[in-house]
Amino acid sequence: MIELNNLTYAYRRGFVAIDDVTASVSPGIHLLLGENGAGKTTLLRLMAGLLFPSSGECLIDGAPVSSREPSVMKTVFMLPDTTELPTKTIRGFAEIHSRFYPTFSQENFEENLREFNLDGNENYNQLSLGLRHKTLLAYVVALGVDLLLLDEPANGLDITSKKALRHILARCTGPEQTVIISTHTVSDLRELYDGVLVLSKGKLLLARPTWEISERISCVASPIPPFDHIFMEQGAGLFHSIIENETGEPTDLNYALLYSALMSKSRDRLLEIINSKPSRNQELE
Amino acid sequence: MDFTPNKPIYRQIIDYSFGQILTGAWAAGERIPSVRELSVFLSVNSHTVLKAYEYLQNEGIIVPKRGMGFYLTTDALDHVNQARRQEFFDTTLRDLFNEMKLLDISIDEVIQQFNKQKQ
Amino acid sequence: MMSIGLIFKGPARLYLILTAIITFACYAFVQLCIYLGGNEISVYTLMSLIVGVILYLGPLTFAKRDATMMTLLPAKAVEKWLFYMLFSLVAVPAVVQGVWYGSDYAYAYLTSGEPFYEMILSRYNMKEAMLGLDNRFFIVCISIVQTSALIISVLYTVLRSTRHRVIKGLLTLAAVLFATGLMSALAGFVVAFNELADKPDVTPDQAVNLLNNMYPIFGFVYGLLAVYSIVMGWLCYRQIAKGEVKA
Numbered sequence: 001m002i003e004l005n006n007l008t009y010a011y012r013r014g015f016v017a018i019d020d021v022t023a024s025v026s027p028g029i030h031l032l033l034g035e036n037g038a039g040k041t042t043l044l045r046l047m048a049g050l051l052f053p054s055s056g057e058c059l060i061d062g063a064p065v066s067s068r069e070p071s072v073m074k075t076v077f078m079l080p081d082t083t084e085l086p087t088k089t090i091r092g093f094a095e096i097h098s099r100f101y102p103t104f105s106q107e108n109f110e111e112n113l114r115e116f117n118l119d120g121n122e123n124y125n126q127l128s129l130g131l132r133h134k135t136l137l138a139y140v141v142a143l144g145v146d147l148l149l150l151d152e153p154a155n156g157l158d159i160t161s162k163k164a165l166r167h168i169l170a171r172c173t174g175p176e177q178t179v180i181i182s183t184h185t186v187s188d189l190r191e192l193y194d195g196v197l198v199l200s201k202g203k204l205l206l207a208r209p210t211w212e213i214s215e216r217i218s219c220v221a222s223p224i225p226p227f228d229h230i231f232m233e234q235g236a237g238l239f240h241s242i243i244e245n246e247t248g249e250p251t252d253l254n255y256a257l258l259y260s261a262l263m264s265k266s267r268d269r270l271l272e273i274i275n276s277k278p279s280r281n282q283e284l285e
Numbered sequence: 286m287d288f289t290p291n292k293p294i295y296r297q298i299i300d301y302s303f304g305q306i307l308t309g310a311w312a313a314g315e316r317i318p319s320v321r322e323l324s325v326f327l328s329v330n331s332h333t334v335l336k337a338y339e340y341l342q343n344e345g346i347i348v349p350k351r352g353m354g355f356y357l358t359t360d361a362l363d364h365v366n367q368a369r370r371q372e373f374f375d376t377t378l379r380d381l382f383n384e385m386k387l388l389d390i391s392i393d394e395v396i397q398q399f400n401k402q403k404q
Numbered sequence: 405m406m407s408i409g410l411i412f413k414g415p416a417r418l419y420l421i422l423t424a425i426i427t428f429a430c431y432a433f434v435q436l437c438i439y440l441g442g443n444e445i446s447v448y449t450l451m452s453l454i455v456g457v458i459l460y461l462g463p464l465t466f467a468k469r470d471a472t473m474m475t476l477l478p479a480k481a482v483e484k485w486l487f488y489m490l491f492s493l494v495a496v497p498a499v500v501q502g503v504w505y506g507s508d509y510a511y512a513y514l515t516s517g518e519p520f521y522e523m524i525l526s527r528y529n530m531k532e533a534m535l536g537l538d539n540r541f542f543i544v545c546i547s548i549v550q551t552s553a554l555i556i557s558v559l560y561t562v563l564r565s566t567r568h569r570v571i572k573g574l575l576t577l578a579a580v581l582f583a584t585g586l587m588s589a590l591a592g593f594v595v596a597f598n599e600l601a602d603k604p605d606v607t608p609d610q611a612v613n614l615l616n617n618m619y620p621i622f623g624f625v626y627g628l629l630a631v632y633s634i635v636m637g638w639l640c641y642r643q644i645a646k647g648e649v650k651a
Contacts, residue, residue, distance in 0.1 A: 029330065050475055050649040068645065074478035080651075084470045086411050096410040100478045163287075166328040175321070191294055191329040211332045250336060252293050 001026060002047070002147055002178055004204075006056035009042055016202055017042045020056070023207035025178055028194025029169060032182040033259050038199045040182045041080075044149045047180070048078035060147050074101050078149040079140050083132075090135045091120040103144030108172050112138035115164045130156035137165060141172045148179045154188040162188050186255040196255060198262055205262050208274065210253055216274050218245045219254040230270050231261035242266075244273055286327050294329055298337035301327070306346070306357065306365050313361050317347060319354045344368045408479055408487045412465060416491060419465040420499050423458050427503040430455050434520065435511060455500055459551065460577050462496035463488070463559035467569035471649045481645035488563070488644075489637065492555050546626040553629045554580050556636040563643045566651065584629065591621045 002025040009018040017039045034040045045051045047058050049065040049072070057064050063072045087093040090113075098104040113120045116134040124132060133156055140148065154162050166189050173179055180197070181189065196213070198206040217230065225232055225239040232241040240257050261270050286301065288294050305311040317323075320338060324331040338355060341347045346364045347355045358364065385395070409416065430451035437447040466488060477484070505519075512519040554577060561576040562569050 045649065048472075048476060050472060052646070052648060068475075068481065070478040070480055073476060077476060078472065080472050083473065084468065086414060086469065096407070096413070097473075099407050099410075163328070167325070170325040170328040191288055191327075191333070194330045194332065209332070210330065211336075250293065250295065252290075 001061060003059040003062075004047075004056070005059070007043075007046060007053050007058055008055045009039075009046055009051060010054045018046060018053075019202035021199075021202075021204040022056075023197065023204055025180070025195070025197070025207065026209065027176050027178050028209070029173055029179045029181065029189075029192050030195040030197055031186060031189075031193045031255060032180050032197045032199065033186065033255065034182075034199035035201075035263070039202045040199055041151060043199060044078055044151055044180065044182055047147065048076055048149055049073065050078065074103070075146040076149070077101075077140060077143055077145045077147075079136060079151065079153065081151050081155060083136055085124045088123055088125075089121050090118075090124060090139050093124075094120075094139055097139075098143070101143045101145065103146075105142050105144050105172075108144070109139055109142035112142055112168050112172070115168055116161060128156075130158065130161070133157060134161055134165075137168070141168050144172070144174070144177070146177055148173075148177065150179065150181045152183050153181060154183060154185060165189070166192055186259070190252075190255060193255075196253070196258070198259060200263065205267070206271065206274065211250070213258075213274055214245070214250040214253055215248075216245055216276070217242050217270070218247075218249075218251040219257055220251065221254075230273065231257070231264060231266040233257060233260055242270065288329075295333045295336040295340070298323075298327065298329070298334060299340055302337065302341060302346075303365050303369060306361055311357055311361075313357050314359045315357055316353070317355050317357055408477070408484055409491075411474075411477075412469075412487075412491075415465045415468065416495075419462065420495065423462075423496055423499045424503045426458050427455050427500050428507055431504055431507045431520075438520070455504065456551075457577070459497055459500050460554040460558055461573065462492040462555060463562045464570055464573050465491065466559075466562050467573065471566060475647070475649045481641065484644050485641045488559060488640065489556075492559050493552060496555075497551065542623070546622065546629075549626045549630045549633065550584060552633045553584065553636070556633050556640065560636050560640050560643070563640055564647070587625050587628075588622070591625050594621070 004021050004023045004025070007018055007021040008016065010016045021043070032040055032043070042051065046053055047060075047065065049058075049068050052066050057066065059065070060072055060075055063069070065072050065076060085093050087096065094104075094106075094109060098106075109120075116138050118131070118135060118138060120135070120138075122131070122135065124135060127135065133153070137150075137153055140150075154165060157165060169179060169189070169192060181193075183189075193210055195209045196206065197204065219240070219242055220226065221238045221240050223238060226241050226243050229241040229243050232239055234240070240254065242254075242257060242261050245251075261267070286297075288297050292300075302311070302317075305317075311317050318326065320331050320334045324334045327334070338347060342349065342355075344364050344367070345358055346361045346368065348358050349355050384390075385392070434444060434448050434451050438444045474484070508519045511517075557576050557580045558573045561572050565572045
């Protein structure tokens with residue numbers, strides 16, 4: 001369980017990058033959305049202990065990550081969008097780096113490489129950006145940490161690789177693990193998300209499990225706009241709208257639409273509806 | 286598996302399950318993949334699979350056995366056909382009737398076309 | 405801590421080998437000059453400078469590192485700090501000293517002559533009586549202090565910078581060398597001025613006196629450097645434990 005308690009990060013000049021963020025993030029794979037400059041990367045870095053909060057805290061299973069105690073640090077990992085490797089190959093790196101992470105699974109690592117069509121002995125520095133990404137992902141996802149933070153992981157991956165990434169994440173993320181993926185291309189891994197967090201101008205607008213949201217609102221695409229919609233957008237000859245879920249029949253969340261709605265004037269009404277109604281408790285097997 | 290954006294994922298998973306049952310990949314009375322196993326295989330979040338399994342359970346197609354997972358019922362195939370028939374009535378026919386209303390087509394015209402097609 | 409070392413295995417090995425080769429090459433060059441009958445003192449000074457630079461730049465081994473990955477590494481900050489410090493302050497100097505004096509004694513043994521270092525030292529001892537045991541120890545101490553101050557300064561820059569670590573490290577070395585050189589010169593000048601102000605004719609005894617009076621001042625200067633080194637060492641630790649990784 002990841003807890004963010006009144007997490008705030010302000011620069012010396014007074015700019016508040018993360019403004020009083022409070023949320024409980026349960027295990028699962030979560031999508032982090034926000035406009036450019038919303039503070040997504042800052043939030044990820046705060047959660048990894050790379051930055052220290054001005055006030056508030058981030059707890060991983062009750063332990064504050066800003067203490068940088070090895071016991072906490074081995075339960076978290078962040079993959080930024082650019083990484084240098086101190087070794088020639090990822091296998092070489094895995095050998096020296098995985099010693100610090102007792103949850104590392106060699107088996108998962110091997111399987112991940114296979115799914116990405118890599119053998120792990122490639123010269124990292126000679127690989128293209130996309131291949132470097134895959135190499136790192138294959139390793140990082142196999143670390144088995146309680147909290148994995150990925151910044152634009154599907155960046156530069158072709159369609160087959162994105163599918164492989166989806167499968168790798170599904171396979172390697174255990175019931176106790178949390179993965180937070182910050183991305184602008186929501187469509188890549190849309191079927192996978194268990195929850196979504198939306199950040200705007202440093203403030204956390206939403207942090208909810210996907211299914212809780214689906215119980216309360218529906219995302220529909222129709223040739224004519226629905227009568228009473230919370231938000232509506234036109235695109236590709238259809239009207240994409242968010243309406244209250246009257247039927248109880250769950251629809252897939254259109255994250256891009258949800259995000260647009262939260263950035264619009266309909267934000268407050270939408271949040272009211274999402275945060276209302278008592279939820280029927282769904283227990284995962 | 287590639288999911289189309291036109292149908293809720295959990296519905297597509299139900300369709301997938303139907304396919305597995307109809308082809309015999311999932312055998313009657315046998316254990317089927319657990320929620321997690323299937324969610325990994327299809328790379329979707331577990332809750333979606335759970336929703337699909339809830340539906341299948343309600344239709345009498347699968348049954349949970351405590352501590353052992355989900356199993357296909359012995360008459361699963363019948364239930365599947367029944368469910369698909371029901372879905373036909375609920376969705377395909379409903380859409381057809383709406384179209385008919387919009388285009389002002391009578392049921393007799395439809396029967397006429399149907400008989401013509403049979404020949 | 406050994407595991408941390410493994411991460412830098414490649415660059416560390418490279419740097420140590422480079423250090424050994426350059427130290428040996430410099431030593432060999434000095435011996436060659438002696439053999440050819442040149443001015444070995446000035447050559448020695450130049451070679452010492454080169455070896456010194458290699459010694460002081462040990463921390464550049466850590467220049468090409470991923471700050472995110474190193475900060476995330478689940479190891480105590482103290483362990484990371486100890487590794488950086490021990491490599492820079494012990495391992496690299498050990499290689500330099502080992503290769504230089506090792507080569508020297510080996511050469512002396514092979515040619516049955518006097519080790520070069522001993523020879524140089526006796527040349528520097530203009531009045532042998534002057535440099536007793538205490539002063540030898542004193543000189544060694546200030547040498548260690550100066551070396552440490554330079555190395556730790558480079559280390560701090562390498563740890564603190566996010567980009568262009570090598571250039572910044574080199575600039576730091578130049579700046580601190582300049583500063584310590586300046587300080588020593590100033591100190592010496594102040595003492596000399598005080599002592600010689602009213603005495604237009606300097607006798608040899610007065611010169612010796614002067615030198616003896618300089619020692620406390622030098623002691624003060626190098627005392628400051630020692631404090632500086634300790635403070636920098638602590639700042640290095642703080643950077644590792646509390647440094648933020650912004651990008």
